[in-house]
Amino acid sequence: MGVSVSAAVAIIFSGFLVSASIFFAVFDSTVSKVLDSSNRTYDDMYERAHTTIAIKNATYDHTTLTLSLDIMNTGSTGIDARATQVILDGVLRTSCVDWNLTIIDGVSSHVWAPKTMLSLELKQLTYPQGEGPQRVKAVTGNGISDYTTDVYIPP
Amino acid sequence: MPGTSAAHTIWFIAAVLVAAVLAGAVVGITFSISKGLENKGSQVEGALSTKIKIINDPKNVPFYQSTNTVTFYVENLGYSVLNKNPSSIVVLINGMVAQPSTVTLYSGAPTWKTSEVAIINATAPGLSQGQDYTLWISASDVKTGAAATDTMDFNVIVN
Numbered sequence: 001m002g003v004s005v006s007a008a009v010a011i012i013f014s015g016f017l018v019s020a021s022i023f024f025a026v027f028d029s030t031v032s033k034v035l036d037s038s039n040r041t042y043d044d045m046y047e048r049a050h051t052t053i054a055i056k057n058a059t060y061d062h063t064t065l066t067l068s069l070d071i072m073n074t075g076s077t078g079i080d081a082r083a084t085q086v087i088l089d090g091v092l093r094t095s096c097v098d099w100n101l102t103i104i105d106g107v108s109s110h111v112w113a114p115k116t117m118l119s120l121e122l123k124q125l126t127y128p129q130g131e132g133p134q135r136v137k138a139v140t141g142n143g144i145s146d147y148t149t150d151v152y153i154p155p
Numbered sequence: 156m157p158g159t160s161a162a163h164t165i166w167f168i169a170a171v172l173v174a175a176v177l178a179g180a181v182v183g184i185t186f187s188i189s190k191g192l193e194n195k196g197s198q199v200e201g202a203l204s205t206k207i208k209i210i211n212d213p214k215n216v217p218f219y220q221s222t223n224t225v226t227f228y229v230e231n232l233g234y235s236v237l238n239k240n241p242s243s244i245v246v247l248i249n250g251m252v253a254q255p256s257t258v259t260l261y262s263g264a265p266t267w268k269t270s271e272v273a274i275i276n277a278t279a280p281g282l283s284q285g286q287d288y289t290l291w292i293s294a295s296d297v298k299t300g301a302a303a304t305d306t307m308d309f310n311v312i313v314n
Binding site for chain 2: 003004007008009010012019020022023029031033034037040041044083085087090091092094095139141142145147
């Protein structure tokens with residue numbers, strides 16, 4: 001009787017040990033995956049809350065068919081300038097951006113730090129003489145945007 | 156005496172069998188709970204990692220009258236790769252389904268990764284300039300199937 005009870009207890013105890021090890025392994029990996037995602041989400045929310053931009057100047061030049069944009073990073077986070085999208089009169093025109101001419105505060109760079117000005121040039125935009133884009137929207141890689149309807153067209 | 160020994164053996168075998176069944180049941184139940192926890196964790200992870208944003212100019216959403224298509228630009232702001240199959244994307248305009256006809260990535264990349272903008276052309280006959288519309292778009296994660304949604308009120312510019 002004693003041996004039977006000992007054997008049964010040993011088997012049940014082994015079962016509990018195996019169960020605990022399975023559960024702990026899954027629980028640990030699941031909790032760390034969810035926590036990692038949650039931390040990234042909060043980081044993104046923080047970054048978005050501290051990102052703002054302002055289009056300071058938009059000039060369309062008929063002779064070069066180029067729209068020049070000066071956009072200030074008015075927030076407190078750095079932005080990847082290459083992820084910027086430009087929408088002109090409702091149509092996405094980022095493919096017209098010459099990324100080789102991307103200048104930040106006079107220096108060729110893609111690091112768009114707070115309180116610095118990004119200068120973009122959009123090439124090969126054709127409009128009738130005396131006209132240009134009416135509404136310009138710039139969107140950062142994390143979805144923050146600004147608009148301007150004030151496009152200067154030199155005579 | 157031989158009778159007592161046989162009885163002990165039977166007791167021993169019975170005790171071991173009952174214990175083994177119990178231990179097996181405990182392991183099986185724990186395995187099942189762990190699997191459920193893992194699935195739920197993947198769903199939560201997918202939901203947290205999946206995010207989209209409609210980046211159109213809401214005043215000038217392009218509508219092409221000749222083909223009855225309206226064009227939306229949707230950026231992947233999450234960390235997951237989204238499914239760019241038109242049948243996996245749901246577009247509702249004023250609550251009515253506008254079936255996406257084509258979905259292409261603006262950069263020409265093969266997968267809809269983070270920061271990639273998708274151009275979604277949806278069929279929506281009868282849209283007109285000056286009317287207000289409400290857009291609702293849903294796209295899903297390729298791996299977990301978790302859906303991200305975004306909404307926008309907009310006007311169209313007829314081309």
